[in-house]
Amino acid sequence: MYKILIVGSGGVGVMAAYALDLSPLAEVTVVVRSDYDIVQERGYKIESVDYGKIEKYTPSHVVKTVSEAAKFGPFDYVVVSTKNTPDIFKTEDLVDAVVTPEKTTIVLLQNGIHIGEPFIEKYPGNIVLSGVSMISSTNYNADITHTSQDSLAIGYFNNENIATQAQKDSAMSFIECYHNGKNHCYYDENVNFTRWRKLVYNATLNPICALTGVDVGRLEIFGGNDTLVRAAMKEVYAVAASDGVDLPTEVADIMLASDDGVYYAPSMLVDIIKGNYIEVEVIVGNTVRVAQKNGVEAPMLSLIYHLLQVVQKKTMELKGRIVLPEQRPDHSFKLE
Numbered sequence: 001m002y003k004i005l006i007v008g009s010g011g012v013g014v015m016a017a018y019a020l021d022l023s024p025l026a027e028v029t030v031v032v033r034s035d036y037d038i039v040q041e042r043g044y045k046i047e048s049v050d051y052g053k054i055e056k057y058t059p060s061h062v063v064k065t066v067s068e069a070a071k072f073g074p075f076d077y078v079v080v081s082t083k084n085t086p087d088i089f090k091t092e093d094l095v096d097a098v099v100t101p102e103k104t105t106i107v108l109l110q111n112g113i114h115i116g117e118p119f120i121e122k123y124p125g126n127i128v129l130s131g132v133s134m135i136s137s138t139n140y141n142a143d144i145t146h147t148s149q150d151s152l153a154i155g156y157f158n159n160e161n162i163a164t165q166a167q168k169d170s171a172m173s174f175i176e177c178y179h180n181g182k183n184h185c186y187y188d189e190n191v192n193f194t195r196w197r198k199l200v201y202n203a204t205l206n207p208i209c210a211l212t213g214v215d216v217g218r219l220e221i222f223g224g225n226d227t228l229v230r231a232a233m234k235e236v237y238a239v240a241a242s243d244g245v246d247l248p249t250e251v252a253d254i255m256l257a258s259d260d261g262v263y264y265a266p267s268m269l270v271d272i273i274k275g276n277y278i279e280v281e282v283i284v285g286n287t288v289r290v291a292q293k294n295g296v297e298a299p300m301l302s303l304i305y306h307l308l309q310v311v312q313k314k315t316m317e318l319k320g321r322i323v324l325p326e327q328r329p330d331h332s333f334k335l336e
Ligand SMILES: NC(=O)C1=CN([C@@H]2O[C@H](COP(=O)(O)OP(=O)(O)OC[C@H]3O[C@@H](n4cnc5c(N)ncnc54)[C@H](OP(=O)(O)O)[C@@H]3O)[C@@H](O)[C@H]2O)C=CC1
Pocket: 007, 008, 009, 010, 011, 012, 013, 031, 032, 033, 034, 035, 066, 081, 082, 083, 084, 094, 109, 110, 111, 133, 134, 135, 136, 137, 138, 139, 267, 279
């Protein structure tokens, strides 16, 4: 029996918990923050393309905080499915209390590129798996709407301190727990390719929907795919190539068609709607930094990045993280 902890119970985390809870191989604990009372009272309501309508799902163990979760450990796997916002808090620090050195495998079910490095640096003796998820799932107050088949590619962020076979074995055991007849969870030998491939969607549709306030269906109908998205996608191709990943030309069309028939709001737009922080740094910031490092021109991505950074600062001010002087200061004023 594997003890598995899920930190981050949003659209992705709750569906992961549900899949893992179906397995006789897994004992699942979930950290539930703002939905805690509602989940204790009536569980999650799930409307899922894979599992149908579930009136009540209550994970095997529900706890309010990561430190409280430790009582159900030590964990074989800690699945991280929070948003990844290093400009706000470091996810590698969030799970500190539940990662047992040299035992716990950390599974990052998060978007973005080059997100494994901070974990390997902090936990040099632990395996870190890379989960690239296509799922289209949202959580509004413990009501989950899941609209495309859960397809989860699992590989590992190579940790040179650990034998390759051990990293692969750990990925395989996780897949054995997660995979069932309804979802699609598979081992991906080249998960870095798959991460860049997915970024073709996330670095373009997510921010453009977030900045314009429309879902992917409306963006297409209103003409945004041809005027904005495809050009930004081309830049992602060029940056990926400079990082050693050649993406086939058809990826753009595949990504543009991936939510066909649904007015789907990508996770970054959902964050804007909820007034949450956005994953600007790992999705667009890291891409722009790779472009800069490798001398690749990416003017649209840079523009998108700087627009998103302003939006993030606006959210910081609304949440009280940034407090501005009442009177507008002179031009020499800089945020710390
Ligand atoms: N949604 C989707 O379809 C897809 C999303 N992704 C990626 O998966 C990751 C998760 O996305 P998604 O599920 O949409 O995210 P959500 O915003 O729906 O959920 C994030 C969850 O993390 C919780 N959380 C954040 N910080 C903490 C903390 N300090 N302690 C405990 N809980 C915390 C939040 O709790 P609270 O509600 O209290 O803030 C929330 O429940 C992201 O990287 C996203 O880009 C990838 C593929 C598809």
